[in-house]
Amino acid sequence: MDGIIGSSPAMQSVYAITRRVAPSNASVLLLGETGTGKELIAGAIHALSSRASGPFVKVNCGALSESLLESELFGHVRGAFTSAVANRTGRFEAAHSGTIFLDEINSTSQILQVKLLRVLQERELERVGDGGTIAVDTRVIAASNRDLTKEVQEERFREDLYWRLNVVPIQLPPLRKRPEDIPELIVHFLNVYSAANNRDVVHVHEETIEAMQRYHWPGNVRELQNYVERAVVMAEGDEFTPELLPDDVRYGAPSSSTVSVRGVDLETLVREVVEQGVRAAENEKADIHSFVVNRVEKELIAQVLANCNHVQTKTAAKLGINRNTLHKKLKDYDLEATESDE
Numbered sequence: 001m002d003g004i005i006g007s008s009p010a011m012q013s014v015y016a017i018t019r020r021v022a023p024s025n026a027s028v029l030l031l032g033e034t035g036t037g038k039e040l041i042a043g044a045i046h047a048l049s050s051r052a053s054g055p056f057v058k059v060n061c062g063a064l065s066e067s068l069l070e071s072e073l074f075g076h077v078r079g080a081f082t083s084a085v086a087n088r089t090g091r092f093e094a095a096h097s098g099t100i101f102l103d104e105i106n107s108t109s110q111i112l113q114v115k116l117l118r119v120l121q122e123r124e125l126e127r128v129g130d131g132g133t134i135a136v137d138t139r140v141i142a143a144s145n146r147d148l149t150k151e152v153q154e155e156r157f158r159e160d161l162y163w164r165l166n167v168v169p170i171q172l173p174p175l176r177k178r179p180e181d182i183p184e185l186i187v188h189f190l191n192v193y194s195a196a197n198n199r200d201v202v203h204v205h206e207e208t209i210e211a212m213q214r215y216h217w218p219g220n221v222r223e224l225q226n227y228v229e230r231a232v233v234m235a236e237g238d239e240f241t242p243e244l245l246p247d248d249v250r251y252g253a254p255s256s257s258t259v260s261v262r263g264v265d266l267e268t269l270v271r272e273v274v275e276q277g278v279r280a281a282e283n284e285k286a287d288i289h290s291f292v293v294n295r296v297e298k299e300l301i302a303q304v305l306a307n308c309n310h311v312q313t314k315t316a317a318k319l320g321i322n323r324n325t326l327h328k329k330l331k332d333y334d335l336e337a338t339e340s341d342e
């Protein structure tokens with residue numbers, strides 16, 4: 001996995017699937033937020049396959065209009081439309097004996113999805129404006145930064161194409177879920193950009209790492225890469241100090257969605273807890289709402305109570321609820337507190 005950094009368990013399992021699937025001819029679907037390394041993994045699959053000596057062709061399906069994308073992918077014959085002044089080879093043909101990487105596959109139109117399905121099923125295509133068919137020997141790797149199952153549910157993405165592409169899915173984890181990879185990534189990009197800019201920024205402050213591990217990284221590795229590059233360019237000496245980070249990273253953005261606990265943002269954490277709670281409630285055949293909400297509330301009260309040495313007024317104030325309400329909840333949840341605290 002040349003140039004792919006990160007040894008967290010989540011990335012280890014990505015590498016394992018990548019190695020396993022690479023030598024086959026199977027279609028691969030890469031899923032994950034923007035900047036998580038989908039293109040990098042697509043390149044690795046190609047490089048580790050028997051097609052490595054063939055071409056690796058990338059097409060960003062989100063960047064072109066429907067008609068342009070169609071002739072980009074399949075080619076066209078002269079006169080097929082007004083601006084088609086000559087025959088043009090499509091990218092599928094250009095990728096013959098190699099691999100084609102269809103990025104942002106979720107943004108293709110329904111009509112194009114039908115044509116892609118045909119290529120995958122029949123292994124042949126038609127150039128635009130041409131009646132003849134051309135055999136296709138190209139491995140397909142597709143990527144989406146949207147939840148494709150949801151796109152299918154909402155009928156924006158064809159289910160048959162989804163199953164054709166999704167022979168082997170690989171889910172790239174967001175950076176905020178693997179803060180342990182951050183120090184390695186910093187060192188890697190410091191080396192890359194120090195070399196590129198004739199600098200030698202080698203000392204990373206502990207505070208810099210801590211701030212970066214707290215941050216929620218909506219742009220994932222691409223965003224981190226950008227900040228490290230900026231730091232190398234702006235650094236006065238050989239140190240990566242926290243002052244070189246954008247304020248959002250250094251101080252943490254104020255919105256609730258960016259509050260993070262050990263590098264995991266609060267919303268993600270809550271979502272996971274609730275998902276597990278819902279599953280547990282379903283197993284127990286219990287009323288989901290009270291099952292999950294009561295457990296979360298009991299745990300919250302128990303923790304704040306302990307922090308307040310079991311003093312009720314203090315606990316109520318800290319929770320921001322009325323003392324009588326707290327009193328009732330303590331009884332409901334069978335929690336111990338000192339009655340009077342003064």
Ligand SMILES: Nc1ncnc2c1ncn2[C@@H]1O[C@H](COP(=O)(O)OP(=O)(O)O)[C@@H](O)[C@H]1O
Pocket residue numbers: 003004005006032033034035036037038039040041221222225
């Ligand atoms: N694990 C990683 N190790 C090193 N660089 C990475 C890693 N993941 C992403 N990058 C870098 O971040 C940028 C975005 O990666 P890319 O593969 O284009 O992401 P995506 O296709 O998911 O948007 C690229 O410059 C890539 O080299």
Ligand SMILES: [Mg+2]
Pocket residue numbers: 035038039103
């Ligand atoms: Mg990309």
